[in-house]
Amino acid sequence: MKKLLYISLILLIATNSVVGQKKNRQNIKLLKTAFITNAITLKPVEAEKFWPVYNQYTNKIQQLKVDLENSKTQEFKNSGGIDSLSESDAQKVLDQYLLYEKEVYETKISMIKDLSTIISAHQIIKLQKAERDFNKRMLQEYGRRKRMGQ
Template identity: 35%
Template sequence: MKTKILIPVLCLLFSSALFAQGGRLLKEKKEELKSVKVAFITDALDLTTAEAQKFWPVYNKFEDDQFALRQQKMEAYKDRMNDGSLETMTEKEAVTMLGQMEETEADLYQLKKKLIADLKTIIPAKKIILLKKAEEDFNRKLLQQYRKKRDK
């Protein structure tokens, strides 16, 4: 449960900090972070060259699709939550918004299921499980680094 909350929060914090520094710097930092993540996951999964060549296009497409879905659907929720209208929201509007949020979560779940199905043809099941752990470890490490920088 913590991971479900942690990943979007990390993405939001990371992207907010980078946007504040400008577009070019954002792109550079994003690419740097992606490179570090690729190295981290490749090492954690101990991917062979053949596995890596097939794995990364599938994984990158998943990440792009997931990002696009979150951008598209979550933006509306964020705006609604930050514009002060939650206090004046009717029960009917809240039910509608909750339904939309559930639909978004279901879409994200379907993306993850597709990723697993696609990866089963590329790497062993054990490495797919290790991928989940590696993603969580990477996000935890990223959060720790953020906290260290923030506390300085």
């Protein structure tokens, strides 16, 4: 009985942790949406067309980055760590990295082309700046919270 209670408690804690992370991601996404909307002064009509396109491309870019990290991690595990990689395996990892980077680059070009039919070039430049500024603020906030022990 105690064992079952202990296992249930561990599952409850693990579930809360996962749910909390998901909620934090959603909150960050909402903050980013508000930040970008404000930064590029989207009108409601523009926003209606902008966000589905923007989200589609940013999700694809994020998935490419996750795939790259998973691929590298798996390669490192298979070889026993970075220091154990043979030169040919290291070259494979680099080649894979370049392919992913090229695909991210091409995805960003497609996104800009598609967005240029919805918003102005001026707004696209503001979008790029807003993304950098948002990421910078997020890192600053993370550092501040880490220093404060949160």
